[in-house]
Amino acid sequence: MTKPNGHQNAFEALCALASREGWCWKMACTTCGHMVFRYGFMELSKGKHPDAPDWIVHWDNKYQLYRKIDPVWGCSAQSHDPSKEDQIKLISILSRASISRISRQCRFPAWLGYLGLGLSYTELAESEVKQLTASWKPQLLKLLPSDGNVMHLLRLTLFDSDESQLRWEDLERVEEALIIGNSWR
Numbered sequence: 001m002t003k004p005n006g007h008q009n010a011f012e013a014l015c016a017l018a019s020r021e022g023w024c025w026k027m028a029c030t031t032c033g034h035m036v037f038r039y040g041f042m043e044l045s046k047g048k049h050p051d052a053p054d055w056i057v058h059w060d061n062k063y064q065l066y067r068k069i070d071p072v073w074g075c076s077a078q079s080h081d082p083s084k085e086d087q088i089k090l091i092s093i094l095s096r097a098s099i100s101r102i103s104r105q106c107r108f109p110a111w112l113g114y115l116g117l118g119l120s121y122t123e124l125a126e127s128e129v130k131q132l133t134a135s136w137k138p139q140l141l142k143l144l145p146s147d148g149n150v151m152h153l154l155r156l157t158l159f160d161s162d163e164s165q166l167r168w169e170d171l172e173r174v175e176e177a178l179i180i181g182n183s184w185r
Contacts, residue, residue: 011096145178
């Protein structure tokens, strides 16, 4: 995938765009079902980059995306969940993203929600390849407070086992640790 500006990973760019435009990232949203993110992930899996001039996924044109792209994943009877091939493509892009850069560019806790959506949409393929798990666990660990019982508990539950897959639900505990440790902004 070509990076238009030569530097930023496509998922990092997607997160920055989502933060600027205030995209919904709530997993159980019954209003929009985080539709704009779904389209963003679909476009990433096609090799497109949010910084490219032909990127069309924006909050302002969310209702036109159906006509311009396709039915969005998982939102209607005609749509489908991402294929394993699409999930593998997403995992490749997401696993190369810097969580530290995302956390600096995006609002808290929204950036954790963005990561959670990525984990959710790649869950089946990730259970086999564990590429996101291998990339993101150490990055998250570096962001967590280094002292006290919270860190010890998180090490035991999330980070001590390389075998366990990182799941979107785990990010709730990361959020709590960041808040409790007052290590967030």
